[in-house]
Amino acid sequence: MRVADWLKTQGKHMFADRRAKLMGQPLRDHYLVKPETCGRVTEHTSLPDAVPGWRLFGGAWDVQTNRQGKGIVVADSDDHIVGWGLVGYPTKLDPVKLPEGFRSMNKRYAGWKAYMQSLAGKDAPYRAYLVRHTLGKVDAVCPLASDLP
Secondary structure (H helix, E strand, O other): HHHHHHHHOOOOOHHHHHHHHHOOOOOHHHEEEOOOOOEEEEEEEEEEOOEEEEEEEEEOOOOOOOOOOEEEEEEEOOEEEEEEEEEEEOOOHHHHHOHHHHHHHOOOOOOOEEEEEEOOOOOOOEEEEOOOOOOOOOOOOOOOOOOOO
């Protein structure tokens, strides 16, 4: 069973809307990728054995608008979309240890969690992005750093 199908059965709405149709498509076909980092991945855990995938956790903040982002998108090493996430959860990230713009981060809402389909294993490279609030027709994303192996 694909992780997106399993998550739909679990009521994870991020895989039941239009975003599900973007799975496997190139990230840059749908988002403008900005270079500045806007948060980090702090943890990843595997989903149940019957579902090849991962659950990711972290914290992120849209410094440009000084609020939480619109969501999380996850891409594989070829920049194809392999997962989605939601924002608005508490985070353990300490804004004081982050760059200057993050000092205003509201820790109560800067946390996020995402789900992604399994790649070539836990160590397969992936990149998570925060979907930012933009005024244009194309949403911008900024990468999330990761210290995970």
